[in-house]
Amino acid sequence: MSNPAYTAMWEKLNLDIPAHDGLLEVLGKFYGDIYMSQQGRLQGMEYLDFVLSEVHGLRIQELQQAKEQGKKIIGTFCVFVPEEITLAAGAVHVGLCSGADAGTEEAEKLVPRNTCALIKSFIGFKLARLCPFTESCDLVVGETTCDGKKKAYEAFAEHVPMHVMEVPNTKSDAARDLFKTEVLRYMQALQQLTGTAITPQALASGIRTVNAKRRALQRLSALRSADPAPISGRDALLINQVSFYDDPERFTRSINTLCDQMEDRIARKEGIAPAGTPRLLLSGCPMAVPNWKLPYIMESSGAVIVGEESCIGTRNTRDLVDESQETLDGMIDALVDRYMKIDCACFTPNTERLHNVTAMAQELKADGIVHYALKFCQPYAHEAFKIEKAAREKDIPVLSVETDYSMEDAEQLKTRVEAFVEMVRG
């Protein structure tokens, strides 16, 4: 990506160029080690390799072109911010950098050290001027899904234009009413920012576009029940990660093409790993680019990952918005109903997640579950106990992991994961 045009663009975005060059170099090497070392990948992954290699280049150039055309860029960190509405306002919806340690020292001047790596990361990326997505944003939309983010956005708001949506703590009728109010408030904020009135036609189109993206990812997810596994977990995670950055229509086309290739491969009974390879479901906290540590450890310990029960995974793709509504209010209700189905650990109770995780493990013929909680993420750390119990009742072994973005525990994790893989191979 050492393209002079990109460098000029990054300078215009006020990135710290030497530090950003360093970051891209590390990222490129990391990607090479973890991704390019795989044998027998699907041809369609070339598209993903390209997108990722251009994630701070071509995609940012596209965002700048969109801005020149008067479009607004909306940055988010969470699956509760409805992309359907962003698209209906003619804006671009992107996830922001939050998957690597960056600017940690600076971040710890704004938020406590005992804050999860994802939160410290997005603050650090901003303070160290390393994320061209964040720097391109006209608005960053946060939510109150956990104490850490809820309070960190207060500090973050001093550095970026912020809008925070309240996500309730339960799924009661009153909580749903509150979330609907928040969806309407987000719509208003967007209309004000973009100067565009959201029409029923535009919202219907936004809903169709995002549903199509989710359907492609559902198709991908379902194909992974095949043995041998047609795609690695690393590649599937990358696809889910890229779904937050790429243009949604282009992305959907590419994933459907990839799914066609997966179907061919399945028909030939071929896979990324031999039949009988221990199959694991990864469940828990979101893994933002380039947080590939645990998937890499799992797949280099003799296992293949067959599903990601995570916000960057099925939590974001499981449910669709009803497309049969014709009025704006009907569509918004349909959208609210869809978002209130999300089985995030921020809700109490969140028993549907226990069912979803175990059902997913069974559908994908997983031999075991690795539950992943970011250190200091209280909601998922608490739910790890419940997942273990629910899985035990269905005789599914669980390995519960708590980690962050550092490599310090990599050896220790590998030892634990290898022992777990041996156990499920049993």
Add this chain to the structure above:
Amino acid sequence: MSNPAYTAMWEKLNLDIPAHDGLLEVLGKFYGDIYMSQQGRLQGMEYLDFVLSEVHGLRIQELQQAKEQGKKIIGTFCVFVPEEITLAAGAVHVGLCSGADAGTEEAEKLVPRNTCALIKSFIGFKLARLCPFTESCDLVVGETTCDGKKKAYEAFAEHVPMHVMEVPNTKSDAARDLFKTEVLRYMQALQQLTGTAITPQALASGIRTVNAKRRALQRLSALRSADPAPISGRDALLINQVSFYDDPERFTRSINTLCDQMEDRIARKEGIAPAGTPRLLLSGCPMAVPNWKLPYIMESSGAVIVGEESCIGTRNTRDLVDESQETLDGMIDALVDRYMKIDCACFTPNTERLHNVTAMAQELKADGIVHYALKFCQPYAHEAFKIEKAAREKDIPVLSVETDYSMEDAEQLKTRVEAFVEMVRG
């Protein structure tokens, strides 16, 4: 408290008698060291000494008598659960044990190790069968004020009868509507449990009783602006702690008597410490009985504490419910308005707390603020950064402390506090 009648009562409550005897012995010694060693205490503190010495004895006996008369016992952990409504239903409202390490090993089988000491404590007290309040409860009422409690109540509900109130994340109109729904739902749950319909007369009486208690504590708080300080911070904290356990009317009378004595002492220009003693405001997380570590360290380092900006302190007593309403709905609205004023770190934003803390420091002529966050309490740890900034703008020094219930850091804390006291003494 080694009274055979009490032992029989504790056995009936299924306490672990040897472990409970051990706990009371440690608690008694700790209380002796921290409280009885003080010189020149107010005579009215004898009442508090008595209440505390009988907190697992006489008070529990009273609860059993109330139960025999058909009254229900409601246990809580948070100032968001409206005592006014509990009293209106003819029930007894008590705080539950949560201020000491107990049953930690058992608790860590239900909740993550990285959970704050207060939460692990209430779970540990239950699992180790050490809290006669918890064992006396007909209903435990939780709330969604932090991730830790919100998720821990799910596990706790397997061991006690639970009702969880949703406290919203913001103070928007929609959030207030949600909280009103939750207050009404609590009222319904209580009416069902007690078989008592809550009348306007009963609610008006509940509001008057709790307002009178809060007024007595406000009076106590205001008297502490005198120099020399008329009461130690330890004693004032104890009073606030006991306000969660004692009969409210008896408590209010006793505190008003104590305030009369404080006024006499102030008129004589006498105090618990010499005039000119460095005055500190303690701000942050709640300190449940017997969590007296930090106040003791502060007051044995040459300072006197002049206020507790905490849930067990002014956060619970600052605001009163409007008494002018005559209809049930009017009273409930007044009550909701009062509770939505609470400046808990669970809200985003919570800027009023910054004003409240600095104004309190100025009114009480504090020379500095010690901000106290329980380890792993994200909301208060995040706000510590804001308090430091707000206080700096008013030239008030701040020492930010993060600790738990263990004594391991006592020496290190003492060193830091002593240096801070020397600095503010200037």
